[in-house]
Amino acid sequence: MSATRQLNGARRAGATTNRRTGPSGWMVAPALGFFLVFAIIPLVVALYLSFTRWDAITDPAWVGLDNWASVLVDPITIDALVLTIKVIVISWIVQTPISLLLGTWTAGKQRNRAVLSAIFFLPLLLSSAAIAIAFKAILDPNFGLSASLGIPFLKQDWLGNQQLVLFVVIFIIAWQFVPFHTLLFQGGVRQIPASLYEAAEIDGAGTIKQFFNITLPQLRYTLVTSSTLMIIGSLTYFDVIFVLTGGVPSAGTRILPILMYVTGFSASQFGQASVMAIILAAIGLVIALLLTKLSGFAKMDSQQEGL
Amino acid sequence: MTLRTSTRRRTRLAAVALGVTALMLGATACSSGGGAAAGSATLWGLTGTDEDTVLGPSLKEWNGANADGQVAATYFQNDAYKTKIRTAVGAGSAPTIIYSWAGGTLNSYVDAGKVADITAETADAKGKFLESVWNQGVVDDKVYAVPMNATTPIMFYYNKDVLDAAGVDVPTTFDEIVDAIPKLKAAGVAPFSLAGASKWPSLMWEEYLVDRVAGPEAFNKVMAGEADAWSDPGIIEANTKIQDLVKAGAFVDGFASVTADSNADVALLYTGKAAMMLQGAWVMTTFKQQAAEFAEKGLGYTTFPAVEGGKGDPSNIVGNPSGYFSISSAASKEQQASAVKYLTDGVFDDGYIDRMVEAGQVPPITGIDDQIAKAGGDFGTTVYDLSKNAKNFQMSWDQALPPAQATALLTNLDQLFNLQITPQEFSDNMNKTIGQ
Numbered sequence: 138m139s140a141t142r143q144l145n146g147a148r149r150a151g152a153t154t155n156r157r158t159g160p161s162g163w164m165v166a167p168a169l170g171f172f173l174v175f176a177i178i179p180l181v182v183a184l185y186l187s188f189t190r191w192d193a194i195t196d197p198a199w200v201g202l203d204n205w206a207s208v209l210v211d212p213i214t215i216d217a218l219v220l221t222i223k224v225i226v227i228s229w230i231v232q233t234p235i236s237l238l239l240g241t242w243t244a245g246k247q248r249n250r251a252v253l254s255a256i257f258f259l260p261l262l263l264s265s266a267a268i269a270i271a272f273k274a275i276l277d278p279n280f281g282l283s284a285s286l287g288i289p290f291l292k293q294d295w296l297g298n299q300q301l302v303l304f305v306v307i308f309i310i311a312w313q314f315v316p317f318h319t320l321l322f323q324g325g326v327r328q329i330p331a332s333l334y335e336a337a338e339i340d341g342a343g344t345i346k347q348f349f350n351i352t353l354p355q356l357r358y359t360l361v362t363s364s365t366l367m368i369i370g371s372l373t374y375f376d377v378i379f380v381l382t383g384g385v386p387s388a389g390t391r392i393l394p395i396l397m398y399v400t401g402f403s404a405s406q407f408g409q410a411s412v413m414a415i416i417l418a419a420i421g422l423v424i425a426l427l428l429t430k431l432s433g434f435a436k437m438d439s440q441q442e443g444l
Numbered sequence: 445m446t447l448r449t450s451t452r453r454r455t456r457l458a459a460v461a462l463g464v465t466a467l468m469l470g471a472t473a474c475s476s477g478g479g480a481a482a483g484s485a486t487l488w489g490l491t492g493t494d495e496d497t498v499l500g501p502s503l504k505e506w507n508g509a510n511a512d513g514q515v516a517a518t519y520f521q522n523d524a525y526k527t528k529i530r531t532a533v534g535a536g537s538a539p540t541i542i543y544s545w546a547g548g549t550l551n552s553y554v555d556a557g558k559v560a561d562i563t564a565e566t567a568d569a570k571g572k573f574l575e576s577v578w579n580q581g582v583v584d585d586k587v588y589a590v591p592m593n594a595t596t597p598i599m600f601y602y603n604k605d606v607l608d609a610a611g612v613d614v615p616t617t618f619d620e621i622v623d624a625i626p627k628l629k630a631a632g633v634a635p636f637s638l639a640g641a642s643k644w645p646s647l648m649w650e651e652y653l654v655d656r657v658a659g660p661e662a663f664n665k666v667m668a669g670e671a672d673a674w675s676d677p678g679i680i681e682a683n684t685k686i687q688d689l690v691k692a693g694a695f696v697d698g699f700a701s702v703t704a705d706s707n708a709d710v711a712l713l714y715t716g717k718a719a720m721m722l723q724g725a726w727v728m729t730t731f732k733q734q735a736a737e738f739a740e741k742g743l744g745y746t747t748f749p750a751v752e753g754g755k756g757d758p759s760n761i762v763g764n765p766s767g768y769f770s771i772s773s774a775a776s777k778e779q780q781a782s783a784v785k786y787l788t789d790g791v792f793d794d795g796y797i798d799r800m801v802e803a804g805q806v807p808p809i810t811g812i813d814d815q816i817a818k819a820g821g822d823f824g825t826t827v828y829d830l831s832k833n834a835k836n837f838q839m840s841w842d843q844a845l846p847p848a849q850a851t852a853l854l855t856n857l858d859q860l861f862n863l864q865i866t867p868q869e870f871s872d873n874m875n876k877t878i879g880q
Binding site for chain 2: 193195273276278279292293294295296298382384385388402404406
């Protein structure tokens with residue numbers, strides 16, 4: 138049934154595919170099945186649980202809007218939301234320029250760049266838990282980096298100081314994910330036709346002018362992809378913070394996904410945790426929609442028209 | 445013709461796709477439950493010492509001797525187990541034998557009718573256990589859980605050489621701790637090692653100080669859910685003492701960044717950077733592994749000092765009385781019977797006790813003084829005597845309390861130690877969690 142609808146839809150969208158040669162609509166069935174089982178059904182269950190009081194042992198008891206009321210007015214939730222937005226914004230501001238520049242730089246074919254970029258990509262190969270455990274050891278005030286390098290400045294209360302710890306976390310996230318975004322930008326830059334740069338050179342544009350007038354505009358969609366991944370990633374960021382704070386996050390690192398996990402799995406208040414999960418899903422959806430809308434990503438215009 | 449073949453092929457493809465999807469769904473749907481033979485009980489235990497030296501060998505022996513009452517075990521890593529067992533018990537797919545730390549979790553199982561009353565079945569076994577440890581498995585005068593592994597109170601460790609060098613005697617009262625702080629700091633060492641980043645080590649200070657100042661009654665009121673129980677003057681006094689210690693620099697610099705899972709707190713003590721430490725009896729293994737000579741000669745251990753004028757008996761201890769086994773009420777009659785047999789005859793039989801003592805553990809069993817002195821040495825004897833002679837053995841609060849309160853407790857305690865909230869604010873915040 139979905140096959141015909143799919144085909145009709147395709148025709149309506151102006152596609153020229155022949156009805157008989159086009160791929161069967163049934164081929165989306167496995168993907169759709171997975172999506173249904175692992176995304177839609179859990180979402181519906183979470184929505185239901187958000188109206189109940191449930192400790193995972195007794196049966197859920199319907200409490201109406203109680204959870205929503207208590208979660209939405211709780212200053213801890215508001216703090217967590219503000220902190221989440223802080224993490225998203227600062228992470229974006231930190232990661233984007235670094236990965237953009239690194240990506241552009243590593244796109245060059247010189248051998249030293251190839252070697253260095255291979256080294257840059259190393260953090261990408263490590264699991265988040267391993268990264269967090271390693272940084273715990275590095276940040277240890279007595280046996281960590283400050284002691285082994287003999288630099289007293291590095292002996293800070295990195296994890297205990299509530300002002301510092303947020304930046305520690307943002308630094309680690311950047312360390313972990315800049316390589317990934319660098320890879321995206323590297324691929325993007327390599328797609329830019331050399332003729333554009335040749336033309337610019339003839340017109341007398343320097344390296345910096347070329348970067349701002351050719352590279353950056355040509356990377357527009359890469360930037361949208363990278364930003365979407367970065368923002369949604371930060372929105373649901375969890376593992377490093379969880380391991381770094383021993384599962385009991387202090388006020389300085391309690392972003393919404395962490396608060397949701399702790400409320401659900403540590404405090405066994407699955408009703409309230411479900412409310413937070415729905416809020417997170419809604420925010421993620423809105424941000425993703427806004428990003429694609431504002432950037433014109435959905436239109437998929439070519440940036441290379443006329444070449 | 446072409447149209448028809450294409451339609452047929454499409455139908456076939458669809459069937460394959462559906463089949464694949466169905467298979468996957470099926471695979472996820474039946475992954476729960478025991479799945480063992482009818483009469484044999486299932487058991488979920490923890491990896492590590494429990495699997496290697498306690499349950500593994502015991503079950504091998506048991507299953508070899510009891511063909512008709514088999515117990516099939518699956519082992520999980522600690523944190524993974526905690527989340528898995530909760531949902532499994534709730535969904536009625538728990539193993540026959542449920543491991544827990546008793547306390548708040550056991551209470552919620554009992555309230556929901558998920559575990560069987562085994563008072564009658566275990567009446568004969570009761571006598572061989574230390575009473576304070578046995579009683580943790582009793583809810584409303586009925587036995588729902590029996591001890592199954594080592595007893596591990598929180599110990600007061602010290603570095604003998606460091607204390608000697610600073611001219612400080614091992615403190616036996618809280619005032620002596622306060623007096624020792626400036627002397628140790630002048631000697632260039634941290635008075636106390638503390639893994640504040642892991643949060644639960646800070647709780648040990650709270651538990652002992654509240655007990656010494658106010659006696660077990662203060663926390664019993666919290667457990668009973670009395671309104672404003674956290675505002676007990678004893679709790680506020682204990683928390684004031686904690687903040688006085690923090691302000692006086694009793695804990696190592698940057699203690700809030702020191703983690704216990706990396707054993708950084710233990711390392712501070714054996715490297716001589718800190719003089720004393722409050723930690724569980726289980727860290728002795730780490731001392732032996734990482735600094736064998738220090739564990740032998742340089743390490744001292746005793747119980748927490750008394751507080752002058754406090755109500756708590758200095759023999760009281762806090763910590764983990766034991767791990768516990770309950771029997772799932774969702775299991776079949778045959779499975780329950782096999783499980784009861786193993787819990788009463790297999791758990792803590794002679795071989796079980798021998799293996800634990802040889803591994804340096806202290807079983808919560810009466811009358812094994814000689815055996816422990818022989819195999820467990822001075823440390824084993826100290827732990828055994830403390831557990832045996834304790835007027836009150838308080839289970840770690842984060843295990844005893846219902847999960848929501850325990851979570852709030854660790855968060856607020858972290859803020860208390862970091863001087864972000866006052867003792868009064870701590871009590872106010874915690875009072876709000878009563879009844880949750």
